Amino acid sequence: MIEINGLGVERGEFRLKDINLTIDDGGFFVLMGPTGSGKTVLLEAMAGLVPTSDGNIAIDGRDITRLPPERRSIGIMYQDYALFPHLTVAGNITYGLRYHRHDKKITDKRFRQLVDDLGIRHLLNRRPGTLSGGEMQRTALARALLVEPRVIILDEPLSALDQRFREEIRLLLKQIHATTGITFFMVTHDFSEALTLATGAAIMNSGTIVRTGAIRDIFQRPGSSFVADFVGMKNIFPATFSGTTATLGSLRIEIPHAHHKAGGYIAIRPEDIVISLKPLESSIRNSFAGSINGIVDQGFLYEVYISVKDATFISLVTKGSAVDLGLDIGTAIQVCFKTSAVHIF
């Protein structure tokens, strides 16, 4: 278990203040927050790369706050991978071992297993400059894992990859997490990534943690307007699935592809919900009759709350359209969204 109590860090003008987190053993913890909120500073403080000014960090009850990085049992994989250009892939992967006492026989076996699991055996003699993004990533991951950390810290590991590799590495991370029992602590900006990987999450803003909990809970009950705005997806509903249909109370919602999990959630971004006075004659498959039960002024836009049977959908509407449509409380309105706008998790 990782326990962070009242942690403070000073970096120039920036302050990380009173950080308190508890992360269970073997969890997959995700840290999110706007740019500049202090996520990297927190990771670096945990890894022992920047000094702390207050509080402490313990792993399994052992206070590591003053220990040097190599004695913390924490592996870190940086956003830019930080591979050494003059070393081969093999040299990069084994680099960390020089700071760790280890049994050569066991480490050699582990090395072979890791390069096979990560599919990089054929790259061992290459230098980082000749590798693709995905290959650099796997090399960095192998380096962080070879020293057998209790915790692995990943700073936006998927952000530099194109969509195809992201999916692949995401699965790989999930698999490594499941098979090694290592606790993962990952920064990401990607909500679908967080939703598929995380067992727990924290949201940061301006150097403090503003919300912790299960990621789905954070989506459903943000607890503050900052978190609600940050997570952005406001239309989140529990649903059951059968083929390409999600059932939400008495509503049947068409979804982009067949989904076979019995229970789960669907989410639709408010900007993806179109409203009209009559059902739309178009390819939009989801169209439901409802009535307006709230309108909130958001500056350039109105946030319009529409009740449809057991659910309330939120749509973002420009002020011009609101006037054109004559929107008011009680107006009967059609809620429409494409199947591709339905996110499933």
Ligand SMILES: Nc1ncnc2c1ncn2[C@@H]1O[C@H](COP(=O)(O)OP(=O)(O)OP(=O)(O)O)[C@@H](O)[C@H]1O
């Ligand atoms: N060495 C430093 N000296 C001064 N200020 C720093 C230093 N390192 C970080 N900061 C500042 O601390 C703040 C938090 O930076 P940090 O890199 O942790 O943000 P982040 O949440 O990881 O952002 P991003 O999502 O963009 O990676 C920023 O304002 C940054 O400029």
